[in-house]
Structure formats: structure tokens, C-alpha cells
Amino acid sequence: MNYELQTTNYKLNTHNSSVFELWKEGERSVDVRIEGASMLPLIRPGDTVSLCLINGDELKKTGDLIAFRQHGGLIVHRFIKQRRINKSLWLCQKGDNLSGWSWILEDDVLGRVEAIRGRGKVIYLNTRPWTWINRVMGISWFLWISFVEKVRLSKVYAVVGRPLPALGGLAGRMGRALNSAYGYIVIKAIGGQDMMIDERQEKKGKAKEEKGRNTMPKYIPPKIVTYTSDEILEEIGPAMACSPSPCGTNP
Amino acid sequence: MSFFTYSPCETGRKGRDAHILFHANESEWVKVNDTGLEIAQYLDEGASLDEVTRRLCAEYGISEDAARQDVLSVSDQLFRQHFLDGNARERPARFPVLKSLFLHLTTRCNLSCLHCYMAGSQANSNRDIPSERVFRIIDSLADHGGTSVTLSGGEVLLHPEIKKILQHAASKVKIELSTNGTLIDREWAKFLSDMDIRIQISIDGSTREIHDSIRGNGAFEKSLRAIEYLQVAGLGEKLILATTKMWQNIDDLPAIISLGKRLGVRLVRFMPLRREGSAGKHWDSVGSGVSIADYERFYEYTFRLQRSGQPGIDVNCGLSGFLPKMPEKYKTDDIWCPIGTLVVITVNGDAYPCVLMMKDEFRLGNVFDDSLDKIIQSDAMISVCQALAERRNKIKKCSVCNWRNLCQAGCMGQALDNKGTIWDTDDFCDYRSKAYEEAFDRILNIDD
Numbered sequence: 001m002n003y004e005l006q007t008t009n010y011k012l013n014t015h016n017s018s019v020f021e022l023w024k025e026g027e028r029s030v031d032v033r034i035e036g037a038s039m040l041p042l043i044r045p046g047d048t049v050s051l052c053l054i055n056g057d058e059l060k061k062t063g064d065l066i067a068f069r070q071h072g073g074l075i076v077h078r079f080i081k082q083r084r085i086n087k088s089l090w091l092c093q094k095g096d097n098l099s100g101w102s103w104i105l106e107d108d109v110l111g112r113v114e115a116i117r118g119r120g121k122v123i124y125l126n127t128r129p130w131t132w133i134n135r136v137m138g139i140s141w142f143l144w145i146s147f148v149e150k151v152r153l154s155k156v157y158a159v160v161g162r163p164l165p166a167l168g169g170l171a172g173r174m175g176r177a178l179n180s181a182y183g184y185i186v187i188k189a190i191g192g193q194d195m196m197i198d199e200r201q202e203k204k205g206k207a208k209e210e211k212g213r214n215t216m217p218k219y220i221p222p223k224i225v226t227y228t229s230d231e232i233l234e235e236i237g238p239a240m241a242c243s244p245s246p247c248g249t250n251p
Numbered sequence: 252m253s254f255f256t257y258s259p260c261e262t263g264r265k266g267r268d269a270h271i272l273f274h275a276n277e278s279e280w281v282k283v284n285d286t287g288l289e290i291a292q293y294l295d296e297g298a299s300l301d302e303v304t305r306r307l308c309a310e311y312g313i314s315e316d317a318a319r320q321d322v323l324s325v326s327d328q329l330f331r332q333h334f335l336d337g338n339a340r341e342r343p344a345r346f347p348v349l350k351s352l353f354l355h356l357t358t359r360c361n362l363s364c365l366h367c368y369m370a371g372s373q374a375n376s377n378r379d380i381p382s383e384r385v386f387r388i389i390d391s392l393a394d395h396g397g398t399s400v401t402l403s404g405g406e407v408l409l410h411p412e413i414k415k416i417l418q419h420a421a422s423k424v425k426i427e428l429s430t431n432g433t434l435i436d437r438e439w440a441k442f443l444s445d446m447d448i449r450i451q452i453s454i455d456g457s458t459r460e461i462h463d464s465i466r467g468n469g470a471f472e473k474s475l476r477a478i479e480y481l482q483v484a485g486l487g488e489k490l491i492l493a494t495t496k497m498w499q500n501i502d503d504l505p506a507i508i509s510l511g512k513r514l515g516v517r518l519v520r521f522m523p524l525r526r527e528g529s530a531g532k533h534w535d536s537v538g539s540g541v542s543i544a545d546y547e548r549f550y551e552y553t554f555r556l557q558r559s560g561q562p563g564i565d566v567n568c569g570l571s572g573f574l575p576k577m578p579e580k581y582k583t584d585d586i587w588c589p590i591g592t593l594v595v596i597t598v599n600g601d602a603y604p605c606v607l608m609m610k611d612e613f614r615l616g617n618v619f620d621d622s623l624d625k626i627i628q629s630d631a632m633i634s635v636c637q638a639l640a641e642r643r644n645k646i647k648k649c650s651v652c653n654w655r656n657l658c659q660a661g662c663m664g665q666a667l668d669n670k671g672t673i674w675d676t677d678d679f680c681d682y683r684s685k686a687y688e689e690a691f692d693r694i695l696n697i698d699d
Contacts, residue, residue: 220286227694
């Protein structure tokens with residue numbers, strides 16, 4: 001059974017911690033509708049993401065999309081890197097369309113995004129090339145964040161007390177350029193290929209089926225299939241061929 | 252109902268338009284789609300072919316000709332598989348016919364294994380079946396059309412006249428020799444290579460430490476040397492390793508399969524530990540530490556190994572009653588268990604229907620006093636054959652189980668060992684059910 005939740009990416013809404021607990025206990029997958037724009041262009045407002053439940057310490061791959069609790073709401077962003085401070089594991093997360101990033105505790109992580117449904121398509125993130133794309137995005141953001149962090153720790157920053165406007169603008173421009181390249185080249189180029197299933201087609205099929213039901217069901221001719229024991233062994237593997245008798249008389 | 256059905260769970264996977272129809276009384280089953288099932292159900296309710304045709308026309312708006320053709324084809328196929336006369340046909344019964352003997356020739360043994368099911372009852376008495384009696388028994392087996400004999404002990408090679416017995420038996424029937432191997436030297440290997448014989452050697456550990464901790468010091472090397480001699484004598488293809496699963500080796504079983512591969516034997520056979528004889532006395536050290544989950548883990552391992560397609564050796568993991576499709580050789584009476592075709596004889600001549608059922612309540616007679624004919628046709632044998640066919644219906648949980656005509660309530664002897672009665676299943680019923688479910692889910696998803 002899937003729960004339908006809503007998330008707002010920064011706008012806090014209908015989330016209720018007891019629902020999360022229930023989800024955690026039951027180890028269910030959950031579909032979440034995204035309302036915010038922080039993950040544009042990959043996730044658009046109105047898209048639905050399928051989350052599978054994980055623990056924060058299971059996250060190992062830079063670039064994975066994670067869902068976490070923040071201020072009582074549910075946020076879906078990209079995981080960049082992690083750091084252990086005083087026995088607690090902190091995870092760095094960032095929205096693709098945001099210039100900032102922040103650190104969260106591993107306990108706040110609820111799930112990983114497995115699929116994104118929207119614009120009539122479904123993207124399975126655990127299939128290629130999306131695993132590669134996510135990795136590239138993760139590493140790119142990792143380098144960008146490391147660069148900005150380094151600049152902030154530099155002497156110039158310590159003296160001035162805030163990022164140099166020119167540098168801040170440069171960093172922002174780099175981030176946006178990266179995101180645009182990702183959005184308009186990668187997603188457009190790959191988005192239309194076979195790996196995506198057109199939900200509109202599915203909907204059309206369902207509508208047709210509904211219409212048919214009101215008149216007469218479609219007739220599918222009967223089919224009866226028999227198999228020989230050899231065919232069954234071939235299909236389900238010789239494992240199933242274990243001799244039935246353990247008594248040593250009927251090997 | 253002349254059939255019952257198994258359909259895929261509502262998991263959203265493909266294969267939803269597929270169902271398995273199981274015959275009510277036999278191991279037969281077929282796969283049908285929704286329409287096939289619908290027609291089968293109409294026919295099973297007793298509707299005539301015309302009636303079913305009319306119903307299809309009304310329901311789907313198809314032409315009468317098309318509907319009639321489909322109904323005829325379904326009814327034809329189901330009748331051919333005996334589906335629609337399920338109520339009229341009785342469940343196939345096992346009629347006792349002697350095909351093989353399992354002879355415990357001697358109680359002598361040069362080892363004192365912790366897990367021996369014979370030791371304790373007659374151990375150290377050094378009793379043998381006299382060779383003349385063995386000759387008569389084997390002649391009688393051959394006269395009844397029997398084709399094979401298993402010679403066991405004790406250590407069978409310690410029978411004072413074992414060579415004569417082997418020579419006599421080899422001229423009449425096929426032999427399987429069950430030995431610990433420690434006495435086999437070059438001369439024995441040469442002698443055995445001259446006859447049609449299969450040799451089963453007991454190996455209970457892949458290393459000297461494990462094997463010898465069960466069978467005594469020096470046993471491992473002697474057994475391995477015996478295998479070497481037999482290989483040199485050209486008997487490699489006829490060699491079987493037999494391992495009893497117990498606490499000492501439960502984690503070593505995969506390594507025993509590898510050892511079998513290295514030694515170039517044909518088959519490794521794993522047998523259940525029985526709480527009898529020496530094993531009963533040493534139960535705390537051999538049996539009580541092994542859980543059902545341990546055994547199941549091993550079954551899973553052998554399944555994975557064989558599914559990988561390259562086990563490199565035949566493995567019989569010892570799980571009984573797992574046959575998603577009944578092989579042709581069991582089709583005569585649709586029962587896979589050899590009970591009723593086999594007589595087990597102890598050194599004092601007592602006859603039993605199975606090695607796992609050597610208890611007074613199942614004693615069939617005494618081969619020194621009664622003819623094999625009388626034993627095979629005894630009331631005790633007939634009633635055990637009846638039980639064989641009836642268990643799946645009389646054991647409550649079997650009577651409502653989808654797999655009952657395939658697993659046939661599992662091995663009767665193992666149930667007796669595990670639960671103390673044949674009117675229950677063995678300890679692996681739940682595991683078998685899971686394995687069947689997995690197998691049939693896969694069958695439902697085959698694209699035909």
C-alpha cells in the first residue's frame with residue numbers, strides 16, 4: 001500500500017510526524033507530490049517522487065536524491081557529502097536550483113528517491129544513465145561547495161567579513177550555468193528515450209478500458225499451457241530437481 | 252470441484268492474466284489465462300458445452316462459432332489432462348511391487364561414529380546374515396523382477412563373505428554398496444571395478460578435523476585414499492559421497508560439495524540426521540545445536556548453486572517432496588516415494604518398508620521365516636502404502652494446501668523422525684511451501 005503525501009520543499013504543509021513513523025514501521029514505499037521549485041529542472045512543481053525508506057547511514061553515493069525532515073516538513077534535495085562530528089553523522093544537502101546548501105543530521109533522513117513521475121514521463125533514478133547523471137551532478141556540486149567553502153575560509157573573507165560580491169556573483173553564475181546545462185541538455189536529450197514510460201499512454205489505455213467496461217468486456221481467447229518436467233526444470237532452474245527421497249534408496 | 256487454482260498475488264507484477272489449475276487428486280496442473288479459467292469453471296459447475304458457448308456469446312458479444320471453438324478446445328485439453336473427471340477418478344494408489352532391497356548385512360563396524368543410526372541397537376554383537384541366506388534373498392528378489400540391492404551394515408566390507416555375496420549379487424541385480432571406505436585398498440578397488448556397482452562412501456567433513464571428530468582418528472585419510480584407489484580403478488563415475496547433516500558439519504556442507512568436485516565423484520548426497528542408535532545417545536553433541544533455519548540455509552545454498560548452472564557435480568540436498576512437475580518415471584501411480592517397492596532388511600531378518608521407518612509398528616515380517624512375496628503383500632505393507640496416498644488428505648494442514656499433490660505431504664519417514672508420527676509433515680513443510688510459491692510465481696510469469 002502506498003501513502004500519498006505532499007511535500008513543499010521549503011513550504012511546510014500537511015506533514016504529520018506520526019505518518020512518517022507509521023511509514024518507517026511498515027517499511028513501505030511512499031509517493032510524494034512535490035510543490036516547490038528547489039530541484040528544478042529535474043523535479044518540477046506538481047511532479048511525484050517515489051521514495052524508498054532508508055537510514056541516513058545507508059547513504060553512500062554522492063548525488064542521490066534524498067527526502068528528509070526539516071522543520072516538521074519533508075524536503076527532497078540532493079545528497080552531496082557527509083561528515084562525522086562528535087559521533088554524529090551530518091549530511092550536506094542541496095537543492096539543484098538553490099544557491100545555498102545546509103547540513104542535516106542523518107536521523108532526519110527518511111528515504112531515497114527511486115523514481116520521478118511527471119510531465120507524462122517516469123524517470124527511474126536507479127537505472128542508467130540516471131545513476132551516472134546523478135553522480136556527475138553530485139560531484140559537480142561537491143566541487144562547487146568545496147570551492148565556495150574554501151573561499152569563505154580564505155584570508156580575504158576573514159578580513160572583509162562577508163563574501164566578496166564579485167566572487168559571490170561568480171559562484172552563483174557557475175552554479176546556475178551548471179544547472180542549466182544539466183537541465184536543458186541532459187534531461188532534454190535523454191528524457192525522450194525508451195527508458196521512459198509515457199504515462200499519458202497508460203492513462204489513455206485505462207480510459208479506453210473504462211469505456212469498454214460500460215459496454216462489453218474485451219474477449220481474449222482462452223489459453224491453456226502445459227509443460228514437461230524438463231521444461232519446468234529449464235525454466236525454474238535445476239535447483240528444483242533435488243531428488244525427492246533422502247532415504248538413500250532412490251537417488 | 253475437480254481442480255483448485257493458484258493465482259499471482261496482487262503485487263502489480265505482470266502475469267496477472269494467468270492462473271494455475273491444480274488437479275484435485277493428482278499431481279497434474281496446467282496454466283490458463285482468465286478466459287481459460289472462466290470456461291474451466293463453467294464446465295466444472297456441470298454446464299454443457301452449448302451452455303458455456305451461450306454464456307460466452309452473451310458476455311463478450313462474440314460469434315457463436317468462435318465461442319464454440321474455444322469452449323471445445325478448452326474442454327478437450329482439460330479432459331486430456333483428466334481435469335474434468337476429477338471426481339470420478341480415485342486417487343492413484345500404490346500397489347506393493349518389489350523392485351529393490353536394502354540389506355543390512357552385518358553389525359560389525361571398524362568405526363564408532365557419533366551419529367550412526369544402527370549402532371546401539373545391535374552394535375558390538377558382530378552378527379552377520381549368513382551368505383547362503385543372502386544368496387536366497389537376492390535370488391528371490393531377482394525372481395520377483397527386482398532390479399537392485401543396496402548392501403549396507405555396520406561396515407559392509409567386514410562381512411566375512413562379502414566378496415562371495417557381491418559376486419553372486421552382481422550376476423543377478425544392480426548393486427549399491429554403502430561403506431565408510433576405510434577398508435578399501437588397491438585390491439578391493441580392482442575387485443569392485445569388475446562388477447556393475449555403485450559405491451557410496453560416507454564423508455562427514457571436508458577436513459580431517461571435522462570428519463575425524465565424528466568418525467574417529469584416521470578415518471578421513473583412509474576414506475580419501477579409498478576414493479583415490481577407486482578412481483584409479485576406473486570407478487569414478489560410480490562414486491557417491493554421502494554426508495549426514497549434523498552440528499559438527501552444518502557450516503562445512505558447501506565445502507563438502509567442493510571436495511566432491513575435487514575428488515571427481517558423480518554425486519554428493521546429504522542425508523538427514525536421525526535421532527536413533529548412537530545419534531540418540533549423543534544427541535546433545537550432534538543434533539540439538541542445529542536449527543531448522545540452519546538446514547534451510549543449506550537448501551537455499553544448494554538451490555542457488557544449481558541455479559547458477561555450473562555446480563559441476565550432482566547434489567542431492569536431502570529436501571524431500573519438492574517436485575513442481577512430476578517426472579515421467581513417477582507417472583505410473585503418481586507417487587514419488589519408493590515405499591511399497593522396497594524392503595529394508597536388518598541383520599536379524601526383520602523387514603521394514605523404509606530405512607527411516609525401522610520401528611516395530613511398521614515391521615512387515617521376517618525374511619528368514621517369511622517369503623519376500625508374503626512380506627511385500629503383508630497387511631502392514633498394504634496399510635503403509637495406503638497411508639502414503641492418504642496422508643495429503645488426512646493431515647489437516649495438507650488437506651487445504653495448494654502443493655499437496657506435488658509434495659504429497661513430504662517424506663513419511665522424515666515426518667516420523669521429526670514429529671514421531673507419519674500423520675504429520677516433516678520439519679521443512681514451511682520451507683517447501685515457500686519454495687513452491689516462488690517456483691509457481693515464476694511459472695506464472697513465463698511468456699508462453
